Amino acid sequence: MITEYDQMITRQRKWMLYLIAIMVIGSGFSSYQEIFNSLLLGSAVSFYNLWLLQHKTKALGKAVVETGKVRGGLGTFSRLAATMLTVLIALRFNETFHIIAVVFGLI
Numbered sequence: 801m802i803t804e805y806d807q808m809i810t811r812q813r814k815w816m817l818y819l820i821a822i823m824v825i826g827s828g829f830s831s832y833q834e835i836f837n838s839l840l841l842g843s844a845v846s847f848y849n850l851w852l853l854q855h856k857t858k859a860l861g862k863a864v865v866e867t868g869k870v871r872g873g874l875g876t877f878s879r880l881a882a883t884m885l886t887v888l889i890a891l892r893f894n895e896t897f898h899i900i901a902v903v904f905g906l907i
Contacts, residue, residue, distance in 0.1 A: 805861075809854050816847045823905075838890065838898040842905020845886040849879045 820843050827836035856874045863871055883906055890897040 805858070809858075812850060812854070813847075816843070816850060819843060820847060834896065834898050835901045837896055838901030839905040841886060841890065841897060842902040842907075844905075845882050846906050848882060852879055852882075 820840065823836055823840040823843055827833055827840055830836055852875050856872075860870065860872070860874065863869065886902060886906065887899070890899045890902040
């Protein structure tokens with residue numbers, strides 16, 4: 801049985817993948833490769849963060865329904881660490897990535 805939450809998850813992932821596909825096309829066929837590469841890097845990490853948050857939220861909801869107790873969190877540290885790593889990559893390879901575009905991709 802597919803719940804409303806599962807439909808929402810599928811819809812969010814689908815739209816993120818559409819957005820990433822547009823950025824891949826832009827990176828491949830545009831003269832603004834640095835910007836599109838940066839947006840792609842930020843969006844890929846943002847997609848990972850979305851997946852991680854959805855997974856943790858579903859596990860948390862399942863645990864609350866089954867036991868009534870909350871164990872663990874929503875992975876805030878993992879998502880923040882992925883974001884910081886992305887910014888460090890963009891700063892390290894500044895000839896390939898534009899830091900402001902990476903931040904926009906993360907948003």
